[in-house]
Amino acid sequence: xxxxxxxxSRRYWLWVSALLxxxxxxxxxxxxxxxxxxxxxxxSRDVTWGLYISQFTFFVGVAAxxxxxxxPYYLHDYxxxxxxxxxxxxxxxAAVTMCMLFIFVDMGQPARxxxxxxxxxxxxxxxxxxxxxxxxxxxxxxxxxxTLSSEKKGIATPHWVKPFIYLSIPWAxxxxxxxxxxxxxxASRPFWMTAVLAPRFLASAFASGPxxxxxxxxxxxxxxxxxxxxxxxxKLKTIMTYAATISVxxxxxxxxxxxxxxxxxxxxxxxxxxxxxDGQNGLVPWMWISTILMVAALAMLYSQRAGKKILAASxxxxxxxxxxxxxxxxxxxxLIPSALGxxxxxxxxxxxxxxxxxxxxxxxxxxxxxxKITVGVRSIS
Amino acid sequence: MTITxxxxxKFAAASLVGAxxxxxxxxxxxxxxxxxxxxxxxxxxxxDFQKCRWDQGCNQCSxxxxxxxxxxxxxxxAHEVKWIWKEKYQTVFRQQSEVVNPALTSHPLSLLCNHxxxxxxxxxxxxxxxxxxxxxxxxxxxxxxxxxRYCMAACPYGSRSFNFVDPRPYVANxxxxxxxRTKGVVEKCNFCNERLxxxxxxACVEGCSERALTFGDQNDPASxxxxxxxxxxxxxxxxxxxxxxxxxxxI
Numbered sequence: 035x036x037x038x039x040x041x042x043s044r045r046y047w048l049w050v051s052a053l054l055x056x057x058x059x060x061x062x063x064x065x066x067x068x069x070x071x072x073x074x075x076x077x078s079r080d081v082t083w084g085l086y087i088s089q090f091t092f093f094v095g096v097a098a099x100x101x102x103x104x105x106p107y108y109l110h111d112y113x114x115x116x117x118x119x120x121x122x123x124x125x126x127x128a129a130v131t132m133c134m135l136f137i138f139v140d141m142g143q144p145a146r147x148x149x150x151x152x153x154x155x156x157x158x159x160x161x162x163x164x165x166x167x168x169x170x171x172x173x174x175x176x177x178x179x180x181t182l183s184s185e186k187k188g189i190a191t192p193h194w195v196k197p198f199i200y201l202s203i204p205w206a207x208x209x210x211x212x213x214x215x216x217x218x219x220x221a222s223r224p225f226w227m228t229a230v231l232a233p234r235f236l237a238s239a240f241a242s243g244p245x246x247x248x249x250x251x252x253x254x255x256x257x258x259x260x261x262x263x264x265x266x267x268x269k270l271k272t273i274m275t276y277a278a279t280i281s282v283x284x285x286x287x288x289x290x291x292x293x294x295x296x297x298x299x300x301x302x303x304x305x306x307x308x309x310x311x312d313g314q315n316g317l318v319p320w321m322w323i324s325t326i327l328m329v330a331a332l333a334m335l336y337s338q339r340a341g342k343k344i345l346a347a348s349x350x351x352x353x354x355x356x357x358x359x360x361x362x363x364x365x366x367x368x369l370i371p372s373a374l375g376x377x378x379x380x381x382x383x384x385x386x387x388x389x390x391x392x393x394x395x396x397x398x399x400x401x402x403x404x405x406k407i408t409v410g411v412r413s414i415s
Numbered sequence: 416m417t418i419t420x421x422x423x424x425k426f427a428a429a430s431l432v433g434a435x436x437x438x439x440x441x442x443x444x445x446x447x448x449x450x451x452x453x454x455x456x457x458x459x460x461x462x463d464f465q466k467c468r469w470d471q472g473c474n475q476c477s478x479x480x481x482x483x484x485x486x487x488x489x490x491x492x493a494h495e496v497k498w499i500w501k502e503k504y505q506t507v508f509r510q511q512s513e514v515v516n517p518a519l520t521s522h523p524l525s526l527l528c529n530h531x532x533x534x535x536x537x538x539x540x541x542x543x544x545x546x547x548x549x550x551x552x553x554x555x556x557x558x559x560x561x562x563x564r565y566c567m568a569a570c571p572y573g574s575r576s577f578n579f580v581d582p583r584p585y586v587a588n589x590x591x592x593x594x595x596r597t598k599g600v601v602e603k604c605n606f607c608n609e610r611l612x613x614x615x616x617x618a619c620v621e622g623c624s625e626r627a628l629t630f631g632d633q634n635d636p637a638s639x640x641x642x643x644x645x646x647x648x649x650x651x652x653x654x655x656x657x658x659x660x661x662x663x664x665x666i
Contacts, residue, residue, distance in 0.1 A: 071598035072562075073579035078493030082564040082577060142562015142577065142599025149542040149561055160541035160565055221535060221656045222571035299509075374502065374573045375509045378493075 035186055038410030039403040045257075046406070053399040060392010063385040064139060072142055074385045080378040081369045083140070085362070085386050089393070090136035092242070092361035094213045095235060097129035097170065099243020101206035102273050108199050114269060117262035120408055121254075122247060123178045126206075128400035130171040135393045159216045166209045173202040178404075186411045210235045217368065225303035225368040228291075234284040235360075240277035242356040244270045245349040250401065252346055260409045271345060275335040278352055282328060285359075302375075307367045312377040314370070317363060324358035327351040457532070457551040458606055459633035459661040460620070461643050462525050466627035469501040469523040476525060477501070479622025483607070485595045487585035494579040498604040499527040499619050507652065507664075524664065525628070527619075528553060528574040528604040529652065532659030536566035536575065545601075551633075551661055552606045562599040571653055572660075575603045633661065 042050075067074045077084050103122035106112035138144055155161050180195045214232035221227060248270050254260050292300040305311045307321045331351035334344050371377045382390075467473075480486065480499045487496050501523040530553045537545050537553060544559035545566055567575045581598045589595060593609065596602055607617035615621070620628040631640035643649075649663040 071578065071580045073491075073494055073598075075579075077579070079495050079497075079576055080573070082567045137563075140563070142564070142601075143560065143597075146542075146559070146561045149544070149559055153543045153559065155541055155543050158539050158541040158565070160539065160563065164541070216565075217568075220539075220569050221658075222569055369568070372573060373571050374506045376506065376573075 035183055035407060035411065038407045042406065046402075050399065050402065053395045053402070056395035057392050057399065060389050060395065063388035063392065066385055067139070067389065068144070072140075074383060076381045076383045076386060078378055078380065080372040080376055081366065081380040083365055083369060084380055085382045085390055086136045086140040088361045088365040089390055090133050090140070091213060091235075091365060092357060093129045093132045093136070093397070094167070094210055095239030095356075095360065096243045096246060097126045097133065098206045098210040098236070098239045099247070100126035100174065101203055102240050102244055102277075103247070103270070104199065104206070105203050106269070109203065112269075114263060114266045117260070117412075118247065118251060118266050118270070120178060120181055121251065121262075121405065122243075123174045123181075123202075124404040124408065125243075125247060125250065125401060126174045127171060127178060128397045128404065130167055130174070130209075131400060132393050132397040133167060134171075135396065136390075139389050139393070159212060159219060163209075163212045163216060166205065166212045170202070170205050170209050173198055173205055177202060182408060182411050207236065210239055217365075222373045223368050224297070224299040228288065230284055230287060234281065234288075237277050237281035237284055238356050238360055241274050241281055241352055242360070244274040244277070245352040245356075248274070248349045249346065249353070250405070252342065254405060254409070258409045260412065267345070271335070274349070274352065275332070278328065278332060278335075278356075281356070282332070299375075302371050303367050306370050306377065307363050311371065314377050314379055316379065316381060317366065320358050321363055324355045324363070327355035328359075331355065455549055455634065456632045457634045457661065458530065458611065459551070459631065459640050459644075459663065460527075460606075460617075461629040461640055461647075461649060461663045461665050463627045463629070463647075463665045464519060464522060464524070465665070466625045467522070467525065468625050468627070469525065470521070473625070474501075475622045475624060476619035476628060479618040480604070482588070483590060483610075483618040484593050484605075485582075485586045485590055487582035488587065489580070489582070489585045496576040496578065496582060496602060497526075498576075498602075499525055502526050508650070510653065511650075519666065525619075526572070526574070527662060528606070529572055529658065529660035529662045530604075530606055531661065533657060535569040535571060535656070535658055539565045539569045541565065548608070550611075552608050552611070553603075554605060554608060555602060557594065557596050557600050557602065560600040562601065564601060566601055571656055571658065575601050577601050 063074075075084065075086075100122040103115050103119045107115040107119040138147065141147065150161065150164055177195055177198050181191050184191045211232045214235045217223065217226035218228060218231040248267060251262055251267065289304060292304050295301075302311055306314065307317055309315070310318050328351070331348040334348040334351070366380055370380065477499045481488070484498060486498050489495055503523050504520045507524045507526060530547075530551055532547075532551065534545075534547055534553050537547055540546075541563060542559050542561055544557075544561070545553065545555045547553050562577070564577055567577060578596055578598045578600055583589075583595050586595060607615070607619075610617060616630050617628075620630045629640050629643045631638035633640055633644075635641065643665065644663060647665040649665050651660040651663055654660065
C-alpha cells in the first residue's frame, strides 16, 4: 500500500522535496534549541508558553474535527461522506502527530519524556492529555489503515474495526475537552478559567478543521481528479458555517462577562489582545485581522452565493482567523498580564518560527503521502 | 496445564482489577498520612512590613539565599531565576493595591514560594517532580522534571523560575554543599529543606539582620511564628484561591 506514495509526477516529487528541505531547516533550529536551551525562543519567566503550545492547542482542534465527517458517515449512514471520511481520519493522524511534536519541542528536558509514563500522575491534566492524544492517534491510525488495506484487496472492511470507529467519536470530543481542561482548571489564570473554554474549543475546532478539509479536497480535486461530490462539500460547508457562528457567539459571551463584571484580572487579558495594555500591543493587529476575516467569512457563507472561489475564500478566512485567535491569542493572551499583573512582551524568535514551520511541514508531508496513497488505492477500486 | 484464551483473559482482567484496588488502598493511606501530619509540623514564615529594609537597598535575605542555593545571577530579565526577591506592594498584593497608608504601599516586599497547604503547582505536575512534604514544604526533584512549565502556569504567585539557559556560568561562587541545576528544569524556594533537616532556620531568615522574617512551626502553639501571628494583623497573598499560603505578611 505504501508503495503508492513512492511513484508520482515530477510536481509531486518537487513538492515532497520542498517539504523535506523545510523539515531539515526546522531540525537544525531544534538542534540549536537542544544545545542552548529554550533561551533561543522569545519565551520568558512571565510568558512561559508561546507559539509551540498555542500551535499544539490549535491542531488538537483540527484533529478532533475529524469527528464531523466520521459521525454523519458511520452513525447516521450519511453515504455522501463516503469519499471524505477517510480523508478526515488521515488528517487527524497528521494533526495529532503535529500536536505531539509541538509538546515535545516545548519541553526543557525532552530526553526525560518517558517520565510521564514512569511516574503516572492521574491528578495532572497533562497525563490525561497524553492518554487521549495517543489513544486518538492509535484509533485513527488503525481505522484508516484497516479501511484502506481492505479496499485495496477489494474486500469489505472487517467487522472488528466498527467498535474502534464508534469509540473514536466520543474520543475525538475528549481530546479537545481534556486539552481545554489543561487551561480551564488553573485558578491562577482568569482568562482561561472559564467553563465555556471546552465548548469554545470544540466550536472553533469544528469550524477550522472542516475549513482545512474543504481546502484540501479542492486541492486534491485539481491535482488528482479525486472528487467527493458537491453534496459532500456543501454539507461540510454547512457544518463549518454553524460551528464558526457558535464559536463567535462564545467569544462574545466571554467579552460580556469580562467587561460587564469589570474585574480587572478578567478584563485586562482582552484589553491586551484587542487594544493593548501598558504599551504592549503586539497582538492587537493580529486579533483585529482575525476578527475582520471571521466577519468576512460569515458574510460570504450566509450570503448564499455559491461558487467554488467564494467557498475557498471563506475557508481560508476561517482557517486563518481561528489560527490567530486560538493558535496565538488564546495561549499568549492568557499569560499576559502575568499572575502578578506584569505585562511582558513576547515575540517569537527566528529559531522558534523555524521549528514551527518544520513541524507544519512534517504534518503537510504526512497529509500529502496519506492522500496520495488513498487516491492510489481508490483509483484502482 | 494448558490455558485457554478465555481463562487467560479472565486472569488478566482479575489482575487489572486487583492492581487498581491496590492503588486505591494506597491512596487511602495517603489521606491517612495527611490527617496525621496535622499533628506534625507545618513550617510557615512571616514577613514584617515595618522591619523590612528593601526600600533602603537592603538585600540580605536574597543574597543569603542565592549563596546557599547556587541561584544564578542572569542579567537577561526574561531568563531570571529567583527564589526570594523584592517586588512593589502593588504587585505582591495586586487585589489590595488601594490601601490608604502610603507607608505600606510605597514599600517593596519579599516574595518567595508560599509553600501552600494545597498547592496548585503539585497538582498539575505530570511526573510528580514537585510535591508537598508532610511538614508543608513544597519540594522539587530536578532530576525528574521534564521542563513542561505547567507548574509555572498554575502558580498564582509567580514563584517558579525556569532555566532557559545553563545556569552554572552565572553562579559566582558555587556552594559545593548544594546542587546546581541544569538547563531545562524549573526551580524555586525550598524553604531551606536541607537546613531544616539539620535543625537550622532558613538562610534568608538567618541572613536578615533586621529580623524582619519570622520562621517556625505553625502547628506548635508555643512557637514564635504563632505568637507573632496572634499579636499582629497578618495577610496572605490571594487566600481566596484556596491554596492556603504558608507565608504571611505582617501589617
